[in-house]
Amino acid sequence: MSEKLLRVIVVVAMILLVELLCRVGVIPRMVMIAPSDMVVELGKILASGQFSADIAITFTNIAISTVLSVLLGFAAGVVIYSLPSLRDAIEPLLASYYAVPTFVFYPIFITLFGVGSASIVAIAVLLAVVSMVTATLNGLDRIPRVLRKTGQIYRMSRVKTALLIELPAATPYLFTGVKLSVAYSFIGVIASEFILSGAGVGYAIAYAYNLFDNGHMYALMLLVLVVVTVVNTFLNVIDRRLQARRQR
Amino acid sequence: MSAVSGAKVVPLAPHTAGTPAHARLRGVTRVFELPKSTLHALGPVDLDLAKGEFFSVVGPSGCGKSTLLDILAGLSAPQSGTAEFEGKPISGVPDGVGVVFQEDASFPWLNVRDNVAFGLRRAGVDPAEITRRVDYAVGFMGLKDFAASYPAQLSGGMRQRVCIARTLVMQPRLILLDEPFGALDQQTRLLMGDELLRLWRETSATILLITHALDEAAMLSDRVGVMSTRPGTFIDFVETGWEKDRDSRVVSTPHFGDITARLWEKLRIEALKIMSAGKG
Numbered sequence: 124m125s126e127k128l129l130r131v132i133v134v135v136a137m138i139l140l141v142e143l144l145c146r147v148g149v150i151p152r153m154v155m156i157a158p159s160d161m162v163v164e165l166g167k168i169l170a171s172g173q174f175s176a177d178i179a180i181t182f183t184n185i186a187i188s189t190v191l192s193v194l195l196g197f198a199a200g201v202v203i204y205s206l207p208s209l210r211d212a213i214e215p216l217l218a219s220y221y222a223v224p225t226f227v228f229y230p231i232f233i234t235l236f237g238v239g240s241a242s243i244v245a246i247a248v249l250l251a252v253v254s255m256v257t258a259t260l261n262g263l264d265r266i267p268r269v270l271r272k273t274g275q276i277y278r279m280s281r282v283k284t285a286l287l288i289e290l291p292a293a294t295p296y297l298f299t300g301v302k303l304s305v306a307y308s309f310i311g312v313i314a315s316e317f318i319l320s321g322a323g324v325g326y327a328i329a330y331a332y333n334l335f336d337n338g339h340m341y342a343l344m345l346l347v348l349v350v351v352t353v354v355n356t357f358l359n360v361i362d363r364r365l366q367a368r369r370q371r
Numbered sequence: 372m373s374a375v376s377g378a379k380v381v382p383l384a385p386h387t388a389g390t391p392a393h394a395r396l397r398g399v400t401r402v403f404e405l406p407k408s409t410l411h412a413l414g415p416v417d418l419d420l421a422k423g424e425f426f427s428v429v430g431p432s433g434c435g436k437s438t439l440l441d442i443l444a445g446l447s448a449p450q451s452g453t454a455e456f457e458g459k460p461i462s463g464v465p466d467g468v469g470v471v472f473q474e475d476a477s478f479p480w481l482n483v484r485d486n487v488a489f490g491l492r493r494a495g496v497d498p499a500e501i502t503r504r505v506d507y508a509v510g511f512m513g514l515k516d517f518a519a520s521y522p523a524q525l526s527g528g529m530r531q532r533v534c535i536a537r538t539l540v541m542q543p544r545l546i547l548l549d550e551p552f553g554a555l556d557q558q559t560r561l562l563m564g565d566e567l568l569r570l571w572r573e574t575s576a577t578i579l580l581i582t583h584a585l586d587e588a589a590m591l592s593d594r595v596g597v598m599s600t601r602p603g604t605f606i607d608f609v610e611t612g613w614e615k616d617r618d619s620r621v622v623s624t625p626h627f628g629d630i631t632a633r634l635w636e637k638l639r640i641e642a643l644k645i646m647s648a649g650k651g
Contacts, residue, residue, distance in 0.1 A: 269474040275446055276470050277490045278463070287493075291480040368479045368523050 156337050164342035165349075174327055174343065181312060181324040182350070184240050188247035188308035193301055195248065196255020203256065204263045214260075220253045225311070229319050242319055247311025251304040258300025262293030295365040302358050309351055392419035393577045394443055394545055398452035400602070401438050411602040413438045415452060418596065418605065420545070420577050425568075427580040427588035429634060430598030431641045436581045439603070440547050443579060444470050456545060469543030469576075473550035477522040477533045484509065484518045487536045494541075508536040511573070512566065528559040532566070539570060546571075548580045552587065560584070561619040564591050568618060585638065589630040590621055597637045600644050607637045 138158050144150045145157035156164070168174050203210045225246060232242040266289050274284035316325025324343055331340035400414035413435035420426050428436050441447035442454050445464040454461040456468060477486050487508055491501045509518050512532040522530050531551055538546060548567075552560040564587060571578050582588050588595045589611060597607040611630050613621060621627050 267474060267476075269472045269476045270478070272446060272470075272472065273476045276444065276464055276468075277493050279493060283493070288478070291478070294480065368521050 152337065153335070156341050158345075160338070161341045161345045164338045165345050168339065168342050169346075174324070174339075177323050177327045178346070180240065180322050181316065184244050184247065184312045184323070185305075185308045187240075188244050188251060188312055189301075189305050191244065191248045192251035192304040192308060193255050196252045196300060196304065197259050197297065199252070200256045200259025200263070204260055210260070217253055217257055217260075225250045226314065226318070229315065233319055238319055238321065240320075243312055243315040243323070246315045246319075247308045250311040251307035254303035254307060255297075255300040258296055258303065259293075262296030262300075263289070265296055266292045295362075295369045298358075298362055298365050302355075302362060305354060305358060309347075309354075313347060391422065392455075393422040393424070393457065394418075394420040394579075395455045396439075396442070396449075396452065399439075399442060399449040399454055400451045401435065401442065401447065402450045413442075413601075413603050414449070416604055420579060422577055423575050425571055425578045425580070425591060425593045427582055427592040427595045428598060429582060429585055429588045429595060429638060430603055431600050431638065431645050432583070433645075434598045434601050434641070435603030436598060437549055439598075440470070440549050440579065440581050443545070444468055444547050446470075465545075467544040469538035469541050469546050471531070471534050471538050471546070471548045471551045473553045475522070475527065475530050475534070475554075477530045477537075479522050482519050482521050483514050483525075483533050483536075486522070486533050487514075487540055490537060490541050504540045504542075508540045511539065511570070512536040528555050528563060531555065531563065535566070535570065539574070542574070543576055545577045545579070546574075548578065550581055550583060553583065560587060561590075561622070565618045567591060572615060585631045585634045586622060586627075589627055589634060590617075590619060595630075595634060597634060598641075600641045600648075606641070609633055 141150070141155070142158050145152070145155060145160075203213065228249065229242070229246060232245045236242040236245060270288050270292050271284065274288045279287065312323070313325040313328075316323035317329045320326045324347060328340055328343045328347075331337075331343065396416050396418040398415045398417065400416070401412050403410040403412055416439060418439075428439065430436050438447065442449050443456070443461065445461045445468065448462075456465045459465070478489065481489065484505060488501050488505045491504060496504075509515055512535060514529070514532055514536060517525060517529065522533065525533070531554075535551070551567075552563050555563060567578075567580075568591060570576075580588070580591060592611055593613065595609045595611065596605045597609065598604065599606045609630060612626075
């Protein structure tokens with residue numbers, strides 16, 4: 124039996140188990156609705172368009188956060204890489220960055236940007252950007268010296284060497300940073316919407332929770348899970364292709 | 372065997388008499404500035420490479436062989452002395468010089484064909500000419516069936532063929548090889564040596580091969596330069612006397628044994644110096 128098939132069987136078995144426990148009343152409906160009901164509820168809210176504006180806001184913010192994190196993280200990574208003294212000074216800080224609970228800064232962002240998308244994107248970028256910085260440093264470190272020498276042999280300019288040799292050589296590592304930036308952007312945006320927003324999927328989940336509206340709450344949670352799974356599957360396919368070419 | 376007729380092992384001056392130098396080093400030294408000291412890596416070195424010559428350099432580890440190659444490739448400038456290629460001082464990588472490194476320098480994100488065409492595209496060569504040259508080089512190096520493969524799908528020997536093909540398409544007049552078969556097994560090395568000799572005959576390029584392997588130097592070269600321990604200088608030049616149409620079968624001849632014995636005789640003293648220094 125293939126690893127992939129086994130994984131699918133385990134996931135389906137878990138869903139069926141939860142379905143069974145919900146249906147026989149072991150898990151009360153006030154705690155959780157059956158997975159099949161979640162799917163039905165999700166179909167309903169998507170058809171009605173009741174949460175379309177929230178869904179659009181959330182995924183737009185995630186996209187903005189991802190793009191900003193990747194661009195800023197890459198630029199910062201390149202600058203830090205090119206200044207070894209700066210790197211020596213701040214690398215320990217980067218290594219311990221994720222020990223800091225970024226969300227404690229939310230009052231600062233509300234003061235700076237007000238309640239809304241700007242604050243949410245700022246927190247998500249703060250959460251995601253360092254993973255891209257670290258991936259950029261790692262990618263640049265791992266470019267084999269011989270490839271740079273090859274660029275010299277072809278008498279390529281510094282810019283052409285960077286674009287045509289260094290960037291493609293570092294791409295598999297950079298893509299790891301992109302993957303993490305996407306994941307942290309999802310976490311940053313949706314979690315921030317719980318605490319500092321009046322709109323978005325995170326806000327809608329929290330709102331439904333406060334109203335004991337399990338139907339909407341689980342439907343929205345399922346939506347987030349489905350989107351995250353689809354996005355991650357897509358990113359993993361690209362990642363596997365890049366990693367396969369990296370094997371030397 | 373015709374390949375060995377009239378062969379003699381004789382020490383020579385740093386140049387091949389009577390032929391104009393294709394590449395020339397005079398009094399070349401290289402010193403590296405380290406954080407707390409300086410490292411005198413090379414020289415002074417004098418060397419003339421005759422046009423079309425297959426010259427190998429052997430020497431103990433760390434004697435400056437690769438530094439010598441870097442200077443000829445224009446990747447590194449000497450502290451003192453002069454380096455010339457085709458009568459012009461080497462400043463930056465000269466036109467007409469190709470380098471094959473020991474490490475795998477194939478681009479993992481490009482397939483074999485695109486790897487081989489890389490330098491030609493950068494040089495702005497006409498697309499039809501690129502196709503013609505790449506077809507030839509890919510076929511010459513036995514890579515035709517792997518043209519669409521990526522380096523990760525190839526063995527170490529095949530990847531090194533890609534790198535050689537990538538150098539070959541640029542039609543270099545001087546090919547510098549820095550232990551190109553160092554990571555390969557003995558059988559593959561012998562066969563790759565044959566490929567290299569075939570390439571040399573086909574292109575008439577001058578070749579400088581850096582190698583640790585005495586048998587490789589003895590089999591492939593017209594002339595072998597033996598270097599001392601650091602700072603590396605040439606302590607002997609051995610002319611092999613092989614005919615141009617030689618191949619790896621020469622390794623079974625008594626003359627091959629004579630050449631490797633001669634090389635080892637010189638190199639052994641240098642290797643012992645390193646070992647003694649290590650013990651001290």
